[in-house]
Amino acid sequence: MEGLIILAILVGIGYFYGTRIEQQHFQSLQHRERQVQTLPTSCVGAKTPIPQAQAAELFVGSVVISSDYFKTFVASFMNLLGGRITVYETLLERGRREAVLRLQEQALAWGAKHLINVRIETAELGSNSGQGIIAVEVMAYGTGIK
Numbered sequence: 223m224e225g226l227i228i229l230a231i232l233v234g235i236g237y238f239y240g241t242r243i244e245q246q247h248f249q250s251l252q253h254r255e256r257q258v259q260t261l262p263t264s265c266v267g268a269k270t271p272i273p274q275a276q277a278a279e280l281f282v283g284s285v286v287i288s289s290d291y292f293k294t295f296v297a298s299f300m301n302l303l304g305g306r307i308t309v310y311e312t313l314l315e316r317g318r319r320e321a322v323l324r325l326q327e328q329a330l331a332w333g334a335k336h337l338i339n340v341r342i343e344t345a346e347l348g349s350n351s352g353q354g355i356i357a358v359e360v361m362a363y364g365t366g367i368k
Contacts, residue, residue, distance in 0.1 A: 233292050240290030244312060251319045258326040263337040263364070273336050275367035281332070283324030286347065287317045288357040297356070310356070317360035318342060325362040334366030 266272060289297070293309040321342065329337050340362060347357040 236290035236292035240292055243290075244316065247316055247320075251316070251323065254323050254327070255319070258323065258330060261326050261330055261334065261337055263322075263326060263340055265340050266338055272338055273367060275336075278365050278367045279329075279332055279334070280363065281325050281328045281334075281337070281366050282361060282363045283321045283326070283328065284359065284361040285317055285320040285324065286357055286359045287313055287320070289313055293356075313356075314344070314358060314360070317344070317358050318362070321360040321362040325364060329364075329366035332366055333368050335368045337364050337366050340364035 289310065293313065296309045297307050322340070325340070326337060341364065343361045343363075345359045345361075347359055
């Protein structure tokens with residue numbers, strides 16, 4: 223019984239604080255995205271001509287974002303039923319947007335006029351058994367040119 227009470231408290235704390243932190247992060251992302259919107263960012267293929275450049279530099283934006291107890295709790299039930307685990311979709315969206323923003327901010331600070339060949343990689347960190355908190359690392363990388 224005592225274990226259930228602790229679990230309920232952790233899930234409740236995870237829900238309330240996790241939701242608040244997530245909303246604040248989304249607001250921060252929107253504000254920062256407006257600041258870097260002038261930097262053209264593209265993903266070009268091998269045969270696509272790239273703009274002429276005086277200098278080029280590789281930039282990397284990386285972030286590790288963890289799930290809260292509420293999302294982990296809900297996802298464990300969703301795993302039993304199958305289908306989309308929507309509680310993790312916002313986690314991945316925040317990770318992708320944050321990694322790309324960090325990439326763009328570094329490139330702008332260097333003086334890049336264009337960011338090309340942008341790629342995104344993800345990795346799950348944490349327990350493979352499905353127990354415990356899930357964290358994802360998202361890395362965005364690309365070439366800044368000026």
